Amino acid sequence: MSSRDSLRIVFLADTHLGLDFPIRPRVKRRRRGPDFFRNYRSVLRHAIRTKADLVVHGGDLFFRSRVPGKIVDLAFEPLAECVRRRVPIVIVPGNHERSHLPTSLYLNHPDIHVFDRPRTFRFDIAGVTLALSGFPFERRDIRTRFPRVLQQTGWKGIPAEIRLLCIHQAVEGARVGPSDFTFRGGRDVIRMRDVPARFHAVLAGHIHRRQVLTKTLDGKEVETPVIYAGATERTSFAERFEPKGYFEVTIRRSTPGWELGHLAFHPLPSRPMVELYIDPVTAGRQLGRHLRAAMDGLEADSIVRLRSREPLPLEVRAKLTPEFLRAVFPESMNVECARELFAARG
Numbered sequence: 001m002s003s004r005d006s007l008r009i010v011f012l013a014d015t016h017l018g019l020d021f022p023i024r025p026r027v028k029r030r031r032r033g034p035d036f037f038r039n040y041r042s043v044l045r046h047a048i049r050t051k052a053d054l055v056v057h058g059g060d061l062f063f064r065s066r067v068p069g070k071i072v073d074l075a076f077e078p079l080a081e082c083v084r085r086r087v088p089i090v091i092v093p094g095n096h097e098r099s100h101l102p103t104s105l106y107l108n109h110p111d112i113h114v115f116d117r118p119r120t121f122r123f124d125i126a127g128v129t130l131a132l133s134g135f136p137f138e139r140r141d142i143r144t145r146f147p148r149v150l151q152q153t154g155w156k157g158i159p160a161e162i163r164l165l166c167i168h169q170a171v172e173g174a175r176v177g178p179s180d181f182t183f184r185g186g187r188d189v190i191r192m193r194d195v196p197a198r199f200h201a202v203l204a205g206h207i208h209r210r211q212v213l214t215k216t217l218d219g220k221e222v223e224t225p226v227i228y229a230g231a232t233e234r235t236s237f238a239e240r241f242e243p244k245g246y247f248e249v250t251i252r253r254s255t256p257g258w259e260l261g262h263l264a265f266h267p268l269p270s271r272p273m274v275e276l277y278i279d280p281v282t283a284g285r286q287l288g289r290h291l292r293a294a295m296d297g298l299e300a301d302s303i304v305r306l307r308s309r310e311p312l313p314l315e316v317r318a319k320l321t322p323e324f325l326r327a328v329f330p331e332s333m334n335v336e337c338a339r340e341l342f343a344a345r346g
């Protein structure tokens, strides 16, 4: 058997399938649900077309733990297609799944591997041995418990040339949101120095912004980078400036052993997210006209969020019904109201 010089893994995370995807919608309006499925399928199609050695999903496949059977099938059918085309799949259950994936016959396929408990999956890919260790999202004090949970994966007892750790957790130094919040010392945060150097990389979900962490909080370089692919679509306005996509991770032969090679980020399409501020004075006179003027120049498929810097008069708030907004904004847009619009005045 010939032994290869490199392996290529397609790594995605936080697909949040099922979000805004009602099975029997009460009102007909544009939904964001199909955007999430489109990007998810496009990642898996890429993996099949380029004959990736493996697909890793870093968790939050679904947007919550109980999803309708139709959503479960829509999510698992493309995975089944992947394994039919000889691309094995590894999935980490995330927090939105409450650390469990819904049961499905699809998951019985021997090439779909789920970290339903701390464990290690070993692959022989054209003569190269690859071990993926991981565990489902751990809600309780992962900071203290990480070394023990990692030990429970049994990674030390399983020989392999390449080792990856797959998790759905926050790691120190990870940044989120428009104001760059940084995860530091919380109980829900894993320390960089607790990741054993024998792992070539950590493939992580949970943090929706794409980033690669290589240092401890005090600036020391570590051996094992933590790779966040980020979400494949923007799940909230906090992510509105972030590019979305997935990574292609190459691991190559070196002397001695193996090393992390090229990390290619592949962007995925995301519709523009725009915040429109309502002016309480002009809105009080002509709300519809005010909103139409404010949306002038927006892309037709924008996702709009209405905001206000000041409390709105009661008569304006009363007009901001879903029916009113559907009449004012084109069908091609999504519109939502920030909670502050309905907050009590003063």
Ligand SMILES: [Mn+2]
Residues within 6 Å of the ligand: 014, 059, 060, 094, 096, 206, 207, 208
């Ligand atoms: Mn998530």
